[in-house]
Amino acid sequence: MTARTRIAAVAVALSLGVGVSACSTTTADDGPLVVVTTNILGDVVERVVGDQARVVTLMPPGADPHSFEISPKEAALILDADVVVSNGLGLEEGLERHVDAARADGVPVVAAGELVEPLEYTAGDAAGTLDPHFWTDPQRMVDVVDGLEREFAVAIDGIDADELAQTSAAYRSELLELDAEMTSAFAAVPAERRALVTNHHVFGYLADRFDFRVIGAVIPSGTTLAAPSASDLDDLTTAIEEAGVATIFADSSQPDRLVQVLADEADIDVDVVALFTESLSAPGEGAETYLEMMRSNQRLISTGLSP
Amino acid sequence: MRTLTAAVAVTTLLTLAACSSAAPQGTAPTGHGYVEGASEMQEPQLRLATLDGAGVLWSFDLVSGETAELTADAAAESVSTDGRFVYTANALRGSVRIVDAGAWTVPHGDHSHYYLAEPRVVGDVDGGRGAGAARVSAGTVATAVWFGDVGTGIVLDTDALADGEPSELARIETAPHDGVLVPIGRHLVGSVAAEGDGRASSLVVYDLDGEPVAGATADCPDAGGAATTRVGVVVACADGVVLATETGEGAVAFETIAYPDGTPADDVATAFAGRPGRPDVAAIAGERGAWLLDSRARTVTLVASPEPLLRANAVGDDARLIVAVGASGRLHVLSAAGTIAQTEPLLAPDIADGLLTAGVTVEVDISRAYVNSPAAGVVYEIDYADDARVARTLDVPGAALMVETGR
Numbered sequence: 001m002t003a004r005t006r007i008a009a010v011a012v013a014l015s016l017g018v019g020v021s022a023c024s025t026t027t028a029d030d031g032p033l034v035v036v037t038t039n040i041l042g043d044v045v046e047r048v049v050g051d052q053a054r055v056v057t058l059m060p061p062g063a064d065p066h067s068f069e070i071s072p073k074e075a076a077l078i079l080d081a082d083v084v085v086s087n088g089l090g091l092e093e094g095l096e097r098h099v100d101a102a103r104a105d106g107v108p109v110v111a112a113g114e115l116v117e118p119l120e121y122t123a124g125d126a127a128g129t130l131d132p133h134f135w136t137d138p139q140r141m142v143d144v145v146d147g148l149e150r151e152f153a154v155a156i157d158g159i160d161a162d163e164l165a166q167t168s169a170a171y172r173s174e175l176l177e178l179d180a181e182m183t184s185a186f187a188a189v190p191a192e193r194r195a196l197v198t199n200h201h202v203f204g205y206l207a208d209r210f211d212f213r214v215i216g217a218v219i220p221s222g223t224t225l226a227a228p229s230a231s232d233l234d235d236l237t238t239a240i241e242e243a244g245v246a247t248i249f250a251d252s253s254q255p256d257r258l259v260q261v262l263a264d265e266a267d268i269d270v271d272v273v274a275l276f277t278e279s280l281s282a283p284g285e286g287a288e289t290y291l292e293m294m295r296s297n298q299r300l301i302s303t304g305l306s307p
Numbered sequence: 308m309r310t311l312t313a314a315v316a317v318t319t320l321l322t323l324a325a326c327s328s329a330a331p332q333g334t335a336p337t338g339h340g341y342v343e344g345a346s347e348m349q350e351p352q353l354r355l356a357t358l359d360g361a362g363v364l365w366s367f368d369l370v371s372g373e374t375a376e377l378t379a380d381a382a383a384e385s386v387s388t389d390g391r392f393v394y395t396a397n398a399l400r401g402s403v404r405i406v407d408a409g410a411w412t413v414p415h416g417d418h419s420h421y422y423l424a425e426p427r428v429v430g431d432v433d434g435g436r437g438a439g440a441a442r443v444s445a446g447t448v449a450t451a452v453w454f455g456d457v458g459t460g461i462v463l464d465t466d467a468l469a470d471g472e473p474s475e476l477a478r479i480e481t482a483p484h485d486g487v488l489v490p491i492g493r494h495l496v497g498s499v500a501a502e503g504d505g506r507a508s509s510l511v512v513y514d515l516d517g518e519p520v521a522g523a524t525a526d527c528p529d530a531g532g533a534a535t536t537r538v539g540v541v542v543a544c545a546d547g548v549v550l551a552t553e554t555g556e557g558a559v560a561f562e563t564i565a566y567p568d569g570t571p572a573d574d575v576a577t578a579f580a581g582r583p584g585r586p587d588v589a590a591i592a593g594e595r596g597a598w599l600l601d602s603r604a605r606t607v608t609l610v611a612s613p614e615p616l617l618r619a620n621a622v623g624d625d626a627r628l629i630v631a632v633g634a635s636g637r638l639h640v641l642s643a644a645g646t647i648a649q650t651e652p653l654l655a656p657d658i659a660d661g662l663l664t665a666g667v668t669v670e671v672d673i674s675r676a677y678v679n680s681p682a683a684g685v686v687y688e689i690d691y692a693d694d695a696r697v698a699r700t701l702d703v704p705g706a707a708l709m710v711e712t713g714r
Binding site: 221222223224225226227228229230231232251253254 | 348349350351353369370672674675688690692693696698699
């Protein structure tokens, strides 16, 4: 980031009364800049790097990482970064060319997905390609933290390696604590009930780590739910029967109606619960940080699948 | 304004990133898919726009069943849509009213974005008294209103329509004829005719200023209906179907898709209908059934029907289904393999009346088809994938004319 654009941005912030003065740590005009694509990784990178760099996250809360796009100004910011952290493995389609441009311009780019042992999708159109949603496994996020610490030590000029080791270790221990909590909570769910019936494709890593089955299903929506036939519900009822669960984890615009339709048309009694998937939430909505997002999902899954 | 928004967004992100514990101020997502004044929704916001006998245009929410009056124009006598804007027209007056029905879908490669906004009347377009019936075709850049009786095409700025203002980019004057004018990217494909002939002879390409593009032309005798598919613009001609596509260099290329050998002249398509954003469209094939035009594979295939058809619309799904209205008033679900299913003669009262048949329309979306019965005053919702089951009989405020929006 050039001095000129930075001043312009701060000037706008001040004129809008956005609380720059409230932030004591990282609004200094100098210091290294880390630009992160997704908000999940943005949170992780902030914890790893601590006060030693300014972290800018491009993806707003609640957005879709596959498709969000950025302004020309944000694109310029990527080129000015000391290091760029992306999810990689094809997740950020809308940003790919900007990240490529930064790499071509000599900006170090760390793709978090390349720091973990990846899984392949096993079903659907994408079968055989790498699954980019590694964050649903906290153990793999530990691998990401290890990798980020290594990369930042090299890529960020003048970074204090001891302090970096300290902030990384502190966050790593919180991740391990999360991992232990999830392990014991899911162990309490009987093995035959560890099944996620879902219309999301993000839980492959969680399933791999904690021994769940993921059963993909098409969730009827809109006009289909108004007057459904058995054939509209076929895919979902087959999945629910196969899984033998009392809760499905799906985004539905009319969850109550879906519950009612399944009861009326298919004589199936299930709850419909939405999990956090690809984005952090606004504060107070259950997924303000990566750790909170994972704990929220763990609670929802444990509650939904307990006998 | 656009620059300011971007600057504010960056600033907000900087500020947030700098103090992750602070409450987010002004974090309205301005990223991908953001449209000012509209809410992005999780699924398509499907509605029927119906025109009643008194000229009131209604919007019927297919999920909630709620109705809302969009506008009233006693002279309105036809209705069409591009999925978002609804166009009502009066031939004698030569006018078109444009209404933003407030629900639409934006395809984006492998996914789509769905929007909901307040409906509003955008404005009227005047072709001049006596300009006759209007055909409206929308594109992402331009929207074309064609008055064949006077040979006038009015080119509107699509972005301006979304902002609530009809803004005329160009006016194209040709010899009067029954023809087409359809936007494709930053160009338009239009038919032309010899003076006094009244029948189209060929297609030309115009730029957004309404100027013909040199060298871009295709023979298209009797150009009839046109449709926009995922691949390009298709135009029904007496001797084949012309497909216009955008080339990588921003130009428009023509190619002709031939009918099967031996197709009688009376059986060729004169109009196409299909689910928006799909490569397939369907047309009536004389008294033999329907044509399935696959604009991606560049093929026209005859899909035989058990009775002559009055309407045909392509679903464009994996099963390549066509939903059609037969001369008996039955709905047929057809595929290349034959008739899949049919209904009772739901529209027999409309066909018996004769006058009402003209208002019958079949619309298809990803899961259901809709057909209006002006005689019964209802719209039938058909589950075409489940034995042509009548899923719902919808009591809409006006069933004389109908289109589906939100797709």
